[in-house]
Amino acid sequence: MRVLTFSTLFPNAAQPVNGVFVENRLSHLVQSGEITARVVAPVPWVPQPLVRPGRWDRIAAAPDHEERHGLGVWHPRYPVIPKMGMSVAPLLMYLGVRNTVARLLAAADCDLIDAHYFYPDGVAAALLARQFKKPLVITARGTDLNLIPRFALPRAQIRWAARRADGLITVCHALKQPLISLGIPAESVTVLRNGVDLQAFRPRDRAAARQSLGVSGPVVVSVGLLIERKGHHLVIDAVARMPELTLLIAGDGPERSALTARAAAAGLDGRVRFLGEVAHRDLPDIYGAADALVLASSREGWANVLLESMACGTPVVATDVWGSGEAVTCPEAGLLMPQRSPDAIVAALSALLAAPPDRAATRRHAEQFSWDATTTGQLSLFRRIVAGHGHPQRTARMVAA
Incomplete structure (x- = not known):
């Protein structure tokens, strides 16, 4: 399978520990030998007159493209309006990245979009999936479900994206309930907790x-x-x-x-x-x-x-x-x-x-808590979604949603 991973939570040369857990999960998935992956990890761009000098310099230093552990990673920019842009953040992200995604898909197509963090990333990914007619999986990771849905407009957009997605993952059972509260059927949510690299993290001297x-x-x-x-x-x-x-x-x-x-x-x-x-x-x-x-x-x-x-x-x-x-x-x-x-x-x-x-x-x-069970669960979910993509019943459900 060819996967396009989409998330702002991904390390880059300027922010090497940002979202390292997403990189780790993807790395173990690729190591299975059953998928290839590319990563689109958008980087916010803020007009300088709107922020204190130097505040966003480190983020701005992220390269446009880099290779990390054998994975190609692209960092398109999307505009952010501090203190004012929460409700329009998914749309601004989508507009900022769609040309990059179009170029990548033209060069080498993908079978599935794998998005991490529901808001704004997951909503923007849902817009991309709709435009490019790709199946979509969204992983919820924390604040995106235990805080952001308290706000009315983001909550409505999260609900729309969840209904649009072909697969939903939460990293713990506790995060499944907020999706159910948004009207998402419990059977549509798969719990796949993060793992730990037991070789890298082990008792030392x-x-x-x-x-x-x-x-x-x-x-x-x-x-x-x-x-x-x-x-x-x-x-x-x-x-x-x-x-x-x-x-x-x-x-x-x-x-x-x-x-x-x-x-x-x-x-x-x-x-x-x-x-x-x-x-x-x-x-x-x-x-x-x-x-x-x-x-x-x-x-x-x-x-x-x-x-x-x-x-x-x-x-x-x-x-x-x-x-x-x-x-x-x-x-x-x-x-x-x-x-x-x-x-x-x-x-x-x-x-x-x-x-x-x-x-x-x-x-x-x-x-x-090794990564093995998580990788197995992802592969099973991804296979099922890719195999069912384009099925008439699924198409009807998407239109209804």
């Missing part, structure tokens, strides 16, 4: 990892974009009440200055270390050096950092939101927090560090 990072004593790590939703500020507040702990924060983002100031105000210089953006290949040493990963998110679809940490033998403490409870299912994995607060983090970390699970057992728990 823990003493060497700790020495390379210059840490000793109990160490916890918080990994992710530095934004409020990820809860790094709550972890800092909790660590301030646990004087024996060192906190490593891996990630970058708009809240870095505020988080740095928060740690300094709490007198945590030396106990809270900001590692900046960390390459995916370097994360195993950070997980391996830690006694626990803390994920204090307010929303998550399927948090890949949980599996990565557990695959390295490091248990986790996580807010019990959306798909997290589907990953942390036993004491060997770690603990779920029913509340999102410094108090809850302190309580969970204290309990976990007082009686840590065997790291080998934590690793064994993670081994059930």
Whole structure:
């Protein structure tokens, strides 16, 4: 099968960790030998008078085309209007990328469009699928279903795209319900959770990892974009009440200055270390050096950092939101927090560090989350859709939708 993957959530030379989970899923799918793939990963373009100088420079530095791990990736630009363009974002994305997609399909056709993230990406992909008469699969990943449908116009567009799609995937069972609430039949939604690369993420020499990072004593790590939703500020507040702990924060983002100031105000210089953006290949040493990963998110679809940490033998403490409870299912994995607060983090970390699970057992728990089942599920769904494309009953359903 020839697949055209479409998503803004895809790494590029200027943003190497953006949407790496989409790249990983696609890479494992291609490794099956049953598909070939090209990627269209649109990049936003913002008129400079509308933004602070330099704010979008990194995004603008993405190349127009690149090769990543043997995959051709194109980055057409689409206009974004800050604070005003949410409702028209799918249309602007579609208009910005359709010529690129037309050229790619003219050069080498595809059997299916594989879109990731419902809004605006999935809606734009539905417009492309309609124009080029291609079957479409959309994968929901988190905020696209647990937040954006609260807004009336995006909700209507998401419903339209979901009805137009030939296949729908969610990365956890918890994300299936929002689609059902939009009137999508439950049997139309396939749950295929993200996996973890068990070769890349595995237990390392823990003493060497700790020495390379210059840490000793109990160490916890918080990994992710530095934004409020990820809860790094709550972890800092909790660590301030646990004087024996060192906190490593891996990630970058708009809240870095505020988080740095928060740690300094709490007198945590030396106990809270900001590692900046960390390459995916370097994360195993950070997980391996830690006694626990803390994920204090307010929303998550399927948090890949949980599996990565557990695959390295490091248990986790996580807010019990959306798909997290589907990953942390036993004491060997770690603990779920029913509340999102410094108090809850302190309580969970204290309990976990007082009686840590065997790291080998934590690793064994993670081994059930390889990419194999996800790849098998995708191939089965894609085959069924491609085989049925053009069937009269399907055509009638599309027209009705």
